[in-house]
Amino acid sequence: xxxxxxxxxxxxxxxxxxxxxxxxxxxxxxxxxxxxxxxxxxxxxxxxxxxxxxxxxxxxxxxxxxxxxxxxxxxxxxxxxxxxxxxxxxxxxxxxxxxxxxxxxxxxxxxxxxxxxxxxxxxxxxxxxxxxxxxxxxxxxxxxxxxxxxxxxxxxxxxxxxxxxxxxxxxxxxxxxxxxxxxxxxxxxxxxxxxxxxxxxxxxxxxxxxxxxxxxxxxxxxxxxxxxxxxxxxxxxxxxxxxxxxxxxxxxxxxxxxxxxxxxxxxxxxxxxxxxxxxxxxxxxxxxxxxxxxxxxxxxxxxxxxxxxxxxxxxxxxxxxxxxxxxxxxxxxxxxxxxxxxxxxxxxxxxxxxxxxxxxxxxxxxxxxxxxxxxxxxxxxxxxxxxxxxxxxxxxxxxxxxxxxxxxxxxxxxxxxxxxxxxxxxxxxxxxxxxxxxxxxxxxxxxxxxxxxxxxxxxxxxxxxxxxxxxxxxxxxxxxxxxxxxxxxxxxxxxxxxxxxxxxxxxxxxxxxxxxxxxxxxxxxxxxxxxxxxxxxxxxxxxxxxxxxxxxxxxxxxxxxxxxxxxxxxxxxxxxxxxxxxxxxxxxxxxxxxxxxxxx
Numbered sequence: 001x002x003x004x005x006x007x008x009x010x011x012x013x014x015x016x017x018x019x020x021x022x023x024x025x026x027x028x029x030x031x032x033x034x035x036x037x038x039x040x041x042x043x044x045x046x047x048x049x050x051x052x053x054x055x056x057x058x059x060x061x062x063x064x065x066x067x068x069x070x071x072x073x074x075x076x077x078x079x080x081x082x083x084x085x086x087x088x089x090x091x092x093x094x095x096x097x098x099x100x101x102x103x104x105x106x107x108x109x110x111x112x113x114x115x116x117x118x119x120x121x122x123x124x125x126x127x128x129x130x131x132x133x134x135x136x137x138x139x140x141x142x143x144x145x146x147x148x149x150x151x152x153x154x155x156x157x158x159x160x161x162x163x164x165x166x167x168x169x170x171x172x173x174x175x176x177x178x179x180x181x182x183x184x185x186x187x188x189x190x191x192x193x194x195x196x197x198x199x200x201x202x203x204x205x206x207x208x209x210x211x212x213x214x215x216x217x218x219x220x221x222x223x224x225x226x227x228x229x230x231x232x233x234x235x236x237x238x239x240x241x242x243x244x245x246x247x248x249x250x251x252x253x254x255x256x257x258x259x260x261x262x263x264x265x266x267x268x269x270x271x272x273x274x275x276x277x278x279x280x281x282x283x284x285x286x287x288x289x290x291x292x293x294x295x296x297x298x299x300x301x302x303x304x305x306x307x308x309x310x311x312x313x314x315x316x317x318x319x320x321x322x323x324x325x326x327x328x329x330x331x332x333x334x335x336x337x338x339x340x341x342x343x344x345x346x347x348x349x350x351x352x353x354x355x356x357x358x359x360x361x362x363x364x365x366x367x368x369x370x371x372x373x374x375x376x377x378x379x380x381x382x383x384x385x386x387x388x389x390x391x392x393x394x395x396x397x398x399x400x401x402x403x404x405x406x407x408x409x410x411x412x413x414x415x416x417x418x419x420x421x422x423x424x425x426x427x428x429x430x431x432x433x434x435x436x437x438x439x440x441x442x443x444x445x446x447x448x449x450x451x452x453x454x455x456x457x458x459x460x461x462x463x464x465x466x467x468x469x470x471x472x473x474x475x476x477x478x479x480x481x482x483x484x485x486x487x488x489x490x491x492x493x494x495x496x497x498x499x500x501x502x503x504x505x506x507x508x509x510x511x512x513x514x515x516x517x518x519x520x521x522x523x524x525x526x527x528x529x530x531x532x533x534x535x536x537x538x539x540x541x542x543x544x545x546x547x548x549x550x551x552x553x554x555x556x557x558x559x560x561x562x563x564x565x566x567x568x569x570x571x572x573x574x575x576x577x578x579x580x581x582x583x584x585x586x587x588x589x590x591x592x593x594x595x596x597x598x599x600x
Contacts, residue, residue, distance in 0.1 A: 122320065198228075274335060464493060487542045
């Protein structure tokens with residue numbers, strides 16, 4: 001493809017600069033102002049910090065146990081940041097280091113979407129507007145905003161796999177140039193979350209090659225056999241070393257439980273109806289889901305006869321079709337999987353961003369009208385906040401409703417969405433749907449730092465801060481070698497902020513028995529088994545609901561502190577064992593030694 005003239009290059013740089021600025025605003029602004037969100041992010045953060053502190057970069061460990069569920073790329077990136085000096089000055093809550101890889105992966109993906117549409121504008125009369133709109137359609141997705149600002153591996157997978165897919169299409173459009181890039185980045189995706197990245201890319205390419213009636217041309221340009229060898233060269237060394245060092249436990253946990261079993265059976269109670277990703281598709285692209293559906297229909301096109309593919313397109317003009325196949329591949333794969341989570345949709349959201357922007361170029365009135373209607377519904381929902389806010393039940397945050405009603409954030413949210421509606425309708429009427437889409441998106445981008453982030457800070461203060469405060473108090477109150485336990489609500493952030501091994505148990509009678517038995521018999525790095533004579537007390541963090549259960553009554557704990565719904569107790573183990581023996585006589589049995597793949 002010929003190099004654009006200097007004036008066009010300058011406009012392209014301006015679009016990319018705007019994309020970068022908005023991306024940093026959406027994903028990096030105030031990233032470290034709140035603490036880690038329970039329940040999964042502290043497990044990633046604690047594992048990465050342990051890597052930096054111990055120098056063991058092979059197998060992540062958390063709470064004294066190896067953590068086999070995800071490959072190491074996110075841990076390595078987070079660990080490299082945790083290894084930087086001066087953590088207390090620039091990273092006091094631990095969240096800059098933990099969240100920055102996810103945030104930067106999301107920003108980079110926005111830039112990748114914009115750059116692809118600037119280089120291959122798909123017959124657009126306004127390539128800059130289309131590129132910026134696609135990047136914003138990804139960045140403003142509710143799911144992308146949530147997972148792009150927390151310390152889990154989903155955003156990194158979406159970034160690496162998204163780049164690999166974009167580079168695959170760019171190679172096809174450019175006649176096979178730089179074919180190796182997509183496969184090298186695919187190796188990083190495999191190190192981010194596992195073999196699922198190869199399956200999603202392969203399914204996307206098969207669908208696209210069939211629909212484009214050019215499987216042979218796609219094969220010749222992408223060169224998958226040497227490409228997969230490059231992917232293996234990047235990813236397999238870690239897998240081989242982990243298997244060599246850890247052996248069967250790694251094989252059974254990572255490949256057996258966290259990959260094969262997640263696809264074939266429901267694990268960890270993540271059960272959902274087969275149609276889950278239909279509603280997720282709708283919610284993840286609000287308020288412009290009608291544009292997404294239009295773009296998907298345009299990309300797939302009309303089948304010529306029964307299941308024969310549609311008419312082939314010129315490779316450099318086939319991006320909408322490729323994006324449709326990309327989104328459909330994610331939809332089909334995870335719909336077929338037995339275990340379902342909304343976060344599994346994240347790899348499809350970059351494709352949705354492309355489809356939204358490309359549909360706006362050839363928009364039907366119904367699609368744009370419905371998008372404006374959905375914007376109005378959301379604005380009206382925020383405006384009606386005083387009617388539905390009292391219906392919220394949040395046991396962990398009993399003052400949440402009162403604080404929301406007293407704060408300006410919900411009315412301000414209504415104002416931003418109403419502004420988006422008015423500007424989108426005005427620009428769409430004066431010019432076209434693409435201009436209207438951009439006019440709608442910009443107030444929503446401002447909504448994130450002006451309203452959404454303050455709401456996140458409110459939730460952190462009410463829900464997470466009490467656990468952080470009790471973690472600090474547990475550290476200062478702890479006697480030498482005194483164990484620490486958490487009962488009822490299980491918050492791994494207690495382990496992260498206390499820097500202690502924590503025994504986590506639930507609120508049922510057998511969990512009291514588990515605690516007494518584990519203190520006597522379970523040893524792990526950082527926690528030794530002991531008798532009550534050797535270690536007469538245990539520190540316990542317990543929530544008010546659990547403390548009210550009959551089996552926790554009458555133990556006469558020493559109350560050391562109370563924060564929110566949580567209390568910090570010092571409990572005499574002799575009383576704990578007496579109650580455990582009483583429960584055993586009633587037929588309650590300990591079950592902590594049963595195999596639990598999600599144990600930490």
